[in-house]
Amino acid sequence: MRSFNLKIVTPHGVHFDGQAEGITVRTVGGDMSIWSGHVDAVTALGIGKAGVTVDGERRYAACSGGVLSVIKGDVTVLASTFEWAEEIDLERAREDLAKGKEELAAATDEKSVQLAKQRITRALVREGVKTGEI
Amino acid sequence: MAGGSTKEIKSRIKSVESTMQITKAMELVASSKLRKARERVEQARPYFLALYKTLNDIAASNTDFSSVYLVKRPVKKIGYVLIAGDRGLAGGYNNNMFKLFTQHKGDRDVCVIPVGKKAVDFCKRRNIEIITEDYALVEDITITACEEIGSIMSDLFKTGEIDEFYIGYTTFVSMLSQRSEMIQVLPIVNLNAEKDEKPKSVTEYEPDSETLFDLIVPQYTAGLAWGAVTESWASELAARRTAMDSASKNANEMVAQLSLQYNRARQAAITQEITEIVSGAGDA
Numbered sequence: 001m002r003s004f005n006l007k008i009v010t011p012h013g014v015h016f017d018g019q020a021e022g023i024t025v026r027t028v029g030g031d032m033s034i035w036s037g038h039v040d041a042v043t044a045l046g047i048g049k050a051g052v053t054v055d056g057e058r059r060y061a062a063c064s065g066g067v068l069s070v071i072k073g074d075v076t077v078l079a080s081t082f083e084w085a086e087e088i089d090l091e092r093a094r095e096d097l098a099k100g101k102e103e104l105a106a107a108t109d110e111k112s113v114q115l116a117k118q119r120i121t122r123a124l125v126r127e128g129v130k131t132g133e134i
Numbered sequence: 135m136a137g138g139s140t141k142e143i144k145s146r147i148k149s150v151e152s153t154m155q156i157t158k159a160m161e162l163v164a165s166s167k168l169r170k171a172r173e174r175v176e177q178a179r180p181y182f183l184a185l186y187k188t189l190n191d192i193a194a195s196n197t198d199f200s201s202v203y204l205v206k207r208p209v210k211k212i213g214y215v216l217i218a219g220d221r222g223l224a225g226g227y228n229n230n231m232f233k234l235f236t237q238h239k240g241d242r243d244v245c246v247i248p249v250g251k252k253a254v255d256f257c258k259r260r261n262i263e264i265i266t267e268d269y270a271l272v273e274d275i276t277i278t279a280c281e282e283i284g285s286i287m288s289d290l291f292k293t294g295e296i297d298e299f300y301i302g303y304t305t306f307v308s309m310l311s312q313r314s315e316m317i318q319v320l321p322i323v324n325l326n327a328e329k330d331e332k333p334k335s336v337t338e339y340e341p342d343s344e345t346l347f348d349l350i351v352p353q354y355t356a357g358l359a360w361g362a363v364t365e366s367w368a369s370e371l372a373a374r375r376t377a378m379d380s381a382s383k384n385a386n387e388m389v390a391q392l393s394l395q396y397n398r399a400r401q402a403a404i405t406q407e408i409t410e411i412v413s414g415a416g417d418a
Binding site: 011012028029039040042043069076 | 176
């Protein structure tokens with residue numbers, strides 16, 4: 001299969017830099033897959049599972065926030081967070097989930113409800129990616 | 135009379151020695167913090183560079199200018215994020231930044247989000263309008279704080295209160311070299327505007343470009359702020375380490391010279407005393 005240049009970067013470092021055959025990410029409007037030869041595109045990322053195909057093998061990750069861009073065939077993912085399945089700490093994800101639920105229960109204004117919901121979603125995604133449930 | 139001067143020299147040696155202890159301690163503190171700061175820079179730098187380049191590429195390929203963030207407008211007021219240190223004793227670190235800023239702003243109408251105590255003091259002293267003082271401690275700035283700074287920048291730009299945004303920070307080139315820089319954050323400009331011909335391909339925006347830019351610009355500004363803060367923090371520590379290292383060396387030299395002076399004065403005193411005794415004995 002043809003491949004393209006893929007770069008995945010977050011403030012915590014470079015998570016992937018090399019040739020990939022395909023990438024699927026959760027955007028704000030739903031899942032989106034990019035394969036070689038895609039037209040120039042820009043999209044905002046939501047919180048969800050990401051899949052990257054390298055040498056015919058699919059790797060999964062939890063990814064949240066940021067932007068994906070395809071420029072002249074090169075794909076760049078600039079995410080707020082990006083964790084490969086093997087890097088995810090299941091215990092911490094579950095702790096985060098519990099904390100998020102507490103925050104949601106205690107939240108009074110719109111903003112803190114939003115923040116708590118985001119935390120819960122992120123935790124659920126990480127848990128799901130790790131256990132393979134989503 | 136010679137006794138008085140030896141005492142004086144001795145007390146000077148003591149004071150230089152205690153200064154040296156302080157400079158040495160500060161150097162050690164800076165070095166140990168620097169290790170962590172450098173790690174952070176190494177992690178954040180690829181993101182910082184990729185973010186800046188990608189967004190500028192996106193701006194370059196944008197043809198409909200439907201987003202307010204991409205459009206240049208007449209500049210009435212300029213906003214700055216000015217990143218300096220929390221304290222001095224870091225060589226020219228703070229001053230270089232302020233010099234660059236003063237030069238860059240000229241006589242234009244500006245307001246500033248100062249990051250770092252020294253930046254806050256500087257703005258107050260010069261009567262420069264301050265947007266918020268919430269980020270006065272550069273050492274404690276987290277990614278979350280940068281996200282807030284990013285939202286402030288995007289909001290002020292979007293509502294039209296500020297027409298251009300810059301970040302003034304110091305790039306960590308190496309342990310011995312740091313460079314003050316000013317980068318334009320908003321509006322997002324096409325860096326290759328002169329070289330590039332008109333974009334040929336049509337870019338797909340998902341969702342539409344207006345919504346999209348509203349979503350990604352706050353993240354972009356936050357990312358740049360974070361990158362700039364990590365770079366500046368490492369630069370400050372490196373600058374302080376170098377400054378304190380040379381201060382310790384100077385102090386060492388001074389102690390050596392003073393010791394020499396002290397020994398000479400002591401010898402002179404002894405010689406004089408002997409002469410006095412001998413001449414006294416001769417008289418008797």
